[in-house]
Amino acid sequence: MTRRVLLREIAHARAGDKGDRSNVAVYAYEARHYPALEAQLTPERLRGEFPRLLRGRIQRFELPQLGALNFVMDQALEGGVNESLNLDSHGKSWSFLLLGLEVEIED
Numbered sequence: 001m002t003r004r005v006l007l008r009e010i011a012h013a014r015a016g017d018k019g020d021r022s023n024v025a026v027y028a029y030e031a032r033h034y035p036a037l038e039a040q041l042t043p044e045r046l047r048g049e050f051p052r053l054l055r056g057r058i059q060r061f062e063l064p065q066l067g068a069l070n071f072v073m074d075q076a077l078e079g080g081v082n083e084s085l086n087l088d089s090h091g092k093s094w095s096f097l098l099l100g101l102e103v104e105i106e107d
Contacts (some may be wrong), residue, residue, distance in 0.1 A: 001107045010105060011037060013095035020056075022076040022094045028067040033105060038062060040103045041069055049101060071098075 007026070010033040015024040026041060028034045043058035056075030063070060076094065 002104050004102045004104050007101045007103050008099035015095040020077050022073045024094045025068050025070040031067050034067040036105045
């Protein structure tokens, strides 16, 4: 049996930024949820969920020993902190956005 949950219920995230690149690592709280992250959090899904915000390359690095996925997203911060008129175009905004996604997990 499966159910849908917000990603923040089964994972946490750390983020950083440099220029117009955001780096977000998503860590499963429990090892049993890592396969769901690996299957459902893909660069293609992120681009589909945030097409107007993600304009560049999205790379995903798997860290199964840590139960984590690391995403490096280019052209994701409206030019970066020094170029954007956005009040908060920092990388930490991306961790909040990703943790708001729904994922399906085994009960």
